[in-house]
Amino acid sequence: MRYSTGTIPATLCGPGAIDRLGPEAAALSPAGSVLLVADPWLQAQGRLAPLEQALAGAGLRVTAFTGLSGEPKSTQVAAAAAAGRAAGADLVVGIGGGSALDTAKLATACIPGAPDPMAYALAAAPMPPGLLPSLLVPTTAGTGAESCATCIFSGPDGRKLWAWDPGLKPRLVLLDPALTVSLPRDLTAFCALDAFVHAFEAATNARTHPGAALHAHHALGLICAALPRVAEAPGDLAAREALLLGAFHAGVAIDMCGTAIAHALSHGAAALAPVQHGLATALGFGVSLGWLAARPTPQVEAAARACGCAGAAALPGFWEALVARSGATLALPAAFRGVSAEALTRAVEGPECAPMLTAHAETPDRETLLGFAAAMLATAA
Amino acid sequence: MRYSTGTIPATLCGPGAIDRLGPEAAALSPAGSVLLVADPWLQAQGRLAPLEQALAGAGLRVTAFTGLSGEPKSTQVAAAAAAGRAAGADLVVGIGGGSALDTAKLATACIPGAPDPMAYALAAAPMPPGLLPSLLVPTTAGTGAESCATCIFSGPDGRKLWAWDPGLKPRLVLLDPALTVSLPRDLTAFCALDAFVHAFEAATNARTHPGAALHAHHALGLICAALPRVAEAPGDLAAREALLLGAFHAGVAIDMCGTAIAHALSHGAAALAPVQHGLATALGFGVSLGWLAARPTPQVEAAARACGCAGAAALPGFWEALVARSGATLALPAAFRGVSAEALTRAVEGPECAPMLTAHAETPDRETLLGFAAAMLATAA
Numbered sequence: 001m002r003y004s005t006g007t008i009p010a011t012l013c014g015p016g017a018i019d020r021l022g023p024e025a026a027a028l029s030p031a032g033s034v035l036l037v038a039d040p041w042l043q044a045q046g047r048l049a050p051l052e053q054a055l056a057g058a059g060l061r062v063t064a065f066t067g068l069s070g071e072p073k074s075t076q077v078a079a080a081a082a083a084g085r086a087a088g089a090d091l092v093v094g095i096g097g098g099s100a101l102d103t104a105k106l107a108t109a110c111i112p113g114a115p116d117p118m119a120y121a122l123a124a125a126p127m128p129p130g131l132l133p134s135l136l137v138p139t140t141a142g143t144g145a146e147s148c149a150t151c152i153f154s155g156p157d158g159r160k161l162w163a164w165d166p167g168l169k170p171r172l173v174l175l176d177p178a179l180t181v182s183l184p185r186d187l188t189a190f191c192a193l194d195a196f197v198h199a200f201e202a203a204t205n206a207r208t209h210p211g212a213a214l215h216a217h218h219a220l221g222l223i224c225a226a227l228p229r230v231a232e233a234p235g236d237l238a239a240r241e242a243l244l245l246g247a248f249h250a251g252v253a254i255d256m257c258g259t260a261i262a263h264a265l266s267h268g269a270a271a272l273a274p275v276q277h278g279l280a281t282a283l284g285f286g287v288s289l290g291w292l293a294a295r296p297t298p299q300v301e302a303a304a305r306a307c308g309c310a311g312a313a314a315l316p317g318f319w320e321a322l323v324a325r326s327g328a329t330l331a332l333p334a335a336f337r338g339v340s341a342e343a344l345t346r347a348v349e350g351p352e353c354a355p356m357l358t359a360h361a362e363t364p365d366r367e368t369l370l371g372f373a374a375a376m377l378a379t380a381a
Numbered sequence: 382m383r384y385s386t387g388t389i390p391a392t393l394c395g396p397g398a399i400d401r402l403g404p405e406a407a408a409l410s411p412a413g414s415v416l417l418v419a420d421p422w423l424q425a426q427g428r429l430a431p432l433e434q435a436l437a438g439a440g441l442r443v444t445a446f447t448g449l450s451g452e453p454k455s456t457q458v459a460a461a462a463a464a465g466r467a468a469g470a471d472l473v474v475g476i477g478g479g480s481a482l483d484t485a486k487l488a489t490a491c492i493p494g495a496p497d498p499m500a501y502a503l504a505a506a507p508m509p510p511g512l513l514p515s516l517l518v519p520t521t522a523g524t525g526a527e528s529c530a531t532c533i534f535s536g537p538d539g540r541k542l543w544a545w546d547p548g549l550k551p552r553l554v555l556l557d558p559a560l561t562v563s564l565p566r567d568l569t570a571f572c573a574l575d576a577f578v579h580a581f582e583a584a585t586n587a588r589t590h591p592g593a594a595l596h597a598h599h600a601l602g603l604i605c606a607a608l609p610r611v612a613e614a615p616g617d618l619a620a621r622e623a624l625l626l627g628a629f630h631a632g633v634a635i636d637m638c639g640t641a642i643a644h645a646l647s648h649g650a651a652a653l654a655p656v657q658h659g660l661a662t663a664l665g666f667g668v669s670l671g672w673l674a675a676r677p678t679p680q681v682e683a684a685a686r687a688c689g690c691a692g693a694a695a696l697p698g699f700w701e702a703l704v705a706r707s708g709a710t711l712a713l714p715a716a717f718r719g720v721s722a723e724a725l726t727r728a729v730e731g732p733e734c735a736p737m738l739t740a741h742a743e744t745p746d747r748e749t750l751l752g753f754a755a756a757m758l759a760t761a762a
Binding site (some may be wrong): 001003004005006007008010011012013014015016017129166171210214245 | 382383388391393394397510
């Protein structure tokens with residue numbers, strides 16, 4: 001078997017890692033000018049100013065960009081890049097959830113290259129030479145945007161797009177659990193379950209390999225142990241750190257092998273009505289897990305053991321218990337009440353979901369898909 | 382606990398990975414000119430020409446450098462870099478054991494920077510901007526030179542020196558087990574035991590952390606399972622691949638946490654008379670393992686479990702069996718017959734070995750060190 005593992009970014013982990021933001025950024029910015037892409041809620045909470053001061057205190061000129069809302073849009077990335085270019089930034093720092101991090105990553109291409117990221121959508125053009133380095137600081141434990149080469153954004157018509165290049169990976173990731181403590185319990189659970197599914201799918205789809213499994217299994221072990229602890233004690237920094245690490249390693253794994261059926265169901269649902277990504281992914285995983293566990297490849301068995309299960313047959317019960325202990329209720333929003341199983345299935349069968357739908361050794365037939373869709377939709381409040 | 386993990390290079394693993402040498406190198410060389418640093422025995426075996434042809438076939442101009450003998454010397458690195466600079470190389474490919482790879486890594490600094498690597502010895506000067514990318518292909522499974530930021534070389538006076546920078550890590554590593562098959566049994570065992578000790582020491586010294594332990598434990602599991610298989614069937618490519626992966630991950634781990642007492646004993650011995658590095662390291666590990674196992678920190682216990690032992694107490698017996706099954710005889714060369722335990726102990730106590738000597742939670746006292754030295758020297762044929 002021949003397989004590739006991607007570059008894995010350097011990290012600084014643990015409580016207080018954020019205290020190193022200034023000096024670490026300064027070491028990556030010879031020109032002393034940094035574009036700071038941050039979640040607007042950090043600003044709203046008064047938590048952005050101290051970070052700007054930390055960067056300024058290390059001798060850096062800071063251009064802050066917080067013009068984000070929901071998933072990143074091409075116009076927002078272009079605006080962030082324009083601000084960075086005008087300031088002569090030679091480093092991009094991204095702080096926030098997956099959207100802020102993806103915007104920061106894509107700006108590292110748009111500052112030296114094409115001003116509009118649409119140039120790089122779906123690999124339309126190769127990345128420019130001289131991508132800027134980035135330093136990323138996740139404030140949620142979920143997407144793994146900090147460890148993978150993909151940026152997700154939407155175009156002018158609202159269509160979900162991607163840009164991909166190994167050079168989009170950050171030079172350094174700060175993983176500070178204290179930054180994730182204020183995340184509400186439901187969102188913490190959705191993000192962690194999303195990361196769990198990243199790891200599980202990367203470890204079990206047809207493209208998996210030993211290089212990805214190392215990180216995926218590590219992520220599964222971390223998340224399964226830490227999620228219930230965080231639900232019980234949201235301030236437990238050790239458990240929060242384990243979730244952050246789990247999300248990072250799950251990102252490493254999907255960077256190598258991609259996702260599968262649960263993500264096809266999640267993306268299909270998102271195409272029909274707004275729904276939090278982690279929630280939709282967890283629902284997609286729950287409704288398809290019985291089907292998957294009934295087809296236990298050696299990889300599914302190994303992933304089950306990484307979760308602490310005796311084998312694949314125990315997975316559905318294990319997942320139910322994990323979700324229950326996460327403290328979150330998994331249900332589609334009311335907007336899905338009128339959606340038919342046929343409509344969701346059609347969305348899942350669309351060209352954008354096809355690679356995920358066919359990622360397992362066996363592809364579910366239409367009747368099976370309709371059953372998954374109906375089970376997901378039955379959760380709509 | 383706060384800790385750092387370094388960037389981990391991308392890899393292409395498995396039998397036939399070397400077939401990708403041309404296209405992968407071409408993708409890293411916009412200028413189309415590559416410096417190829419290769420072990421002279423590859424040339425002697427007629428195995429260099431096909432590699433040069435593969436690079437040329439991908440449209441690259443190739444400047445081959447094979448002027449290596451034993452551990453790399455600063456004059457050799459300078460000669461390799463001069464050849465690369467004269468050819469306008471914008472990529473360095475290194476193929477061979479640790480010496481060829483370290484020479485290649487250091488040339489990535491000396492081509493754009495100071496012509497003599499002594500400028501970078503012991504971090505005398507910072508690395509120049511614009512380090513060239515490298516692509517490394519190990520033909521032994523041992524040093525982990527392909528996954529770490531350190532280059533070992535000797536200066537004009539023969540003193541062992543190092544250069545270190547994260548930018549010295551390769552852009553891509555090809556891990557092809559077929560390239561290691563022709564390595565003789567003793568050398569295969571010495572290299573694998575060296576990698577085992579890298580992993581064990583990185584997982585158990587006082588600087589260890591969870592980020593390093595992930596890779597160190599993975600390496601221990603791989604090497605313990607594969608080394609006896611390779612000794613029994615040298616052509617077993619799956620076992621050879623596991624050793625290569627084990628050495629790679631062990632290199633990742635020491636890159637983060639460094640080594641310990643066995644390496645102090647090994648370096649001390651090497652300062653007194655010529656001895657193969659892996660052999661000396663394995664001997665140093667064997668004579669000090671009982672002392673270490675009698676002080677079982679949680680990290681030593683975890684490393685023992687990664688080897689498949691029930692606990693630290695089982696380690697000395699496990700090691701003895703592993704060495705026996707490796708097919709190699711661990712004995713210092715005859716040149717050590719006249720060396721006293723006092724002389725070896727003094728060498729181990731020297732400033733160059735001190736960081737390794739004091740790397741454990743407890744530092745062995747002089748009497749203990751004399752005992753280790755005597756036990757090592759007792760093996761001299």
